[in-house]
Amino acid sequence: MSVTANGIIDPAGPASSDAVASAGTRLVAVELTLKGDGPGTISSDANSNTTVIGSDSQAYTASFDAVAECTNFSSGEYALLAGDSERGCVVSQLPEGVTVKSVQFSLGNGTVQFNNRP
Numbered sequence: 001m002s003v004t005a006n007g008i009i010d011p012a013g014p015a016s017s018d019a020v021a022s023a024g025t026r027l028v029a030v031e032l033t034l035k036g037d038g039p040g041t042i043s044s045d046a047n048s049n050t051t052v053i054g055s056d057s058q059a060y061t062a063s064f065d066a067v068a069e070c071t072n073f074s075s076g077e078y079a080l081l082a083g084d085s086e087r088g089c090v091v092s093q094l095p096e097g098v099t100v101k102s103v104q105f106s107l108g109n110g111t112v113q114f115n116n117r118p
Helices: none
Strands: 002-009 025-035 042-045 050-054 077-080 085-095 100-107 110-115
Touching: 002 100, 025 050, 025 077, 025 100, 050 085, 077 085
Parallel strands: none
Antiparallel strands: 002 025, 025 085, 042 077, 050 100, 100 110
């Protein structure tokens, strides 16, 4: 499996009034492309696989909020056959003033990390 970070949407706009960030935070979406490179099918949950590391060195997990700029796979879930790819976003809530330092994508025993470049 390969993972490409296409970009970070910061701040991301809520898709509905139910997706508003908590007071003192904002929605941040990480847009990913997941590709099945192996011979079999791989399936998991991008929300569980993705962690945002903030400039405060804290780890932020998915908030399950829907944003206007992109979709969250199939509620985070994906299933990839060899050669297939899916594109979607994982959304987290970050405190105001904290920027995205890096993004980690973990699957099984491995971890892929993407550093945010200004």
